[in-house]
Amino acid sequence: MKLRVLGCSGGIGGNLRTTSFLLDHDVLIDAGTGLGELSLTELALIDHVFITHSHLDHTACLPLMVDSIGFMRDHPLTIYASEETLDILKKHIFNWKVWPDFSEIPNSQQPYMRYQSISLGETIVLKGRKITAIPANHVVPAVGYHLDSGKASLVFSGDTTTNEALWKVVNKIKNLRYLIIETAFSNGERNLAVLSKHLCPSLLVEELAKFKRDAEVFITHLKPGEMELTMQEVKSSVHGLRPKMLLNNQEFEF
Numbered sequence: 524m525k526l527r528v529l530g531c532s533g534g535i536g537g538n539l540r541t542t543s544f545l546l547d548h549d550v551l552i553d554a555g556t557g558l559g560e561l562s563l564t565e566l567a568l569i570d571h572v573f574i575t576h577s578h579l580d581h582t583a584c585l586p587l588m589v590d591s592i593g594f595m596r597d598h599p600l601t602i603y604a605s606e607e608t609l610d611i612l613k614k615h616i617f618n619w620k621v622w623p624d625f626s627e628i629p630n631s632q633q634p635y636m637r638y639q640s641i642s643l644g645e646t647i648v649l650k651g652r653k654i655t656a657i658p659a660n661h662v663v664p665a666v667g668y669h670l671d672s673g674k675a676s677l678v679f680s681g682d683t684t685t686n687e688a689l690w691k692v693v694n695k696i697k698n699l700r701y702l703i704i705e706t707a708f709s710n711g712e713r714n715l716a717v718l719s720k721h722l723c724p725s726l727l728v729e730e731l732a733k734f735k736r737d738a739e740v741f742i743t744h745l746k747p748g749e750m751e752l753t754m755q756e757v758k759s760s761v762h763g764l765r766p767k768m769l770l771n772n773q774e775f776e777f
Contacts, residue, residue, distance in 0.1 A: 524652055524672040525776050530557015531769040533580065533707050534747040540771060541580035542744065544679070545569075550649065552668055552679060557771070558584035567592040573641070573654060574604040575681035576665035577611040585612075586622040593625060593635030600636040603647060605656070607664035609638050641666075658688035662720045669693075675700040675777035682707075682744065684720040690733040699736045700777045703769060705744035709753045724756035731761055740766040741773075 525547055530540030541555030548565070551558070551572040558566075566588055575581055589600060604612070617624045625635040641647060643666060646655040652672060659665040659681040667681035667689065676699045683689065683705060693699065707721035716723040721744070722730065731740070740761075745753050745768065754768050 524670060524677075525774060526552075526670065526677060528557070528769060528771055528773040529560045530555050531743045531771060531773075532747060532750075533744045536747050538771065539747055541583065542575075543581075543584070546652070546654075546670065550652070550654070552670075553581040554583070554585035554588060555580050556583050558588055560771075563591060563595075567595040570598075570600065571647075571649060572600060572602050573647075573668055574602065574608055574612075575659065575667060575679075576604075576661055576663050577608050577615075578663065578682065581682070582612070582616070586616055586625075589625045589636050590623075593628070596635070599626075599634050601639050602636055603639050603641045603654075605642070605664050605666055606640040609640055611663070613638070657692050658686060659683040660686040660688075660720060669696065670777075671696075671698070672777050674698065677701040677775055677777050678703065679743075680704040682721060684717065684722055685726060685730060687733070690730070690735075694733075694735040696736065699738045701741065701775050702734070702736075702738050703741045703743050704730075704766075706742045706753060706757060707744045707746055709746075709749045710756050712749075724753060724760050727757060727766075728760045731764060731766075734764070740764045741769040742766050743769040 527545040529543040532539040540557035542553045543555045543557035544552040548568050549570045641656045655669040656666040659667045661682045670677045706727050708716040708723040713723045
């Protein structure tokens with residue numbers, strides 16, 4: 524499996540893009556503004572989109588993508604998310620007011636996209652690749668994803684704060700090679716991090732103390748304007764694991 528980072532910022536500006544990862548050529552993890560990095564041909568090859576939660580920085584380009592490539596495909600794009608997240612997408616985005624409902628276009632028998640719910644702990648197997656929804660703790664219903672090639676695994680936390688359930692799952696993954704975990708705010712905004720259910724470096728330290736696997740750790744979802752400060756605070760606080768900042772166009776093979 525190969526994961527390409529299309530976007531990993533907590534905001535936009537300049538070359539910053541919000542969360543979206545391309546797995547191989549046909550699977551998307553989240554659909555933030557990073558999705559705009561792909562060509563029309565690359566977009567048309569995507570068959571599966573796994574959404575962690577409904578917030579705009581993780582879904583902004585999904586409606587535009589379906590509109591752009593729907594006519595180019597001979598089968599629906601499948602959108603995977605929790606039942607609660609799918610309900611939000613249906614009610615607040617694909618509702619004919621914000622955007623057309625492409626699960627009914629051109630008709631309900633042959634739509635451009637279809638919804639498929641994924642429950643916590645459920646694994647979707649796509650050509651031998653296992654994608655499992657894992658716990659996240661956020662202000663809206665949310666999950667992270669465990670991607671397993673069989674040889675090795677990568678975990679993406681999604682947007683989360685203090686999360687005991689996550690570590691119970693992650694610490695059981697024997698072939699874990701990479702952990703991508705969010706740290707949205709600097710320590711000076713710890714109260715905001717707690718209120719919005721994100722992590723800051725001081726909270727990250729507490730969380731990584733529960734991490735028992737030997738894996739490379741990468742930090743994502745850094746807020747524009749605070750990226751350097753937040754990473755300095757991470758590096759000065761977290762010892763042993765040596766987390767690195769996730770970068771656009773970075774690739775992971777596992």
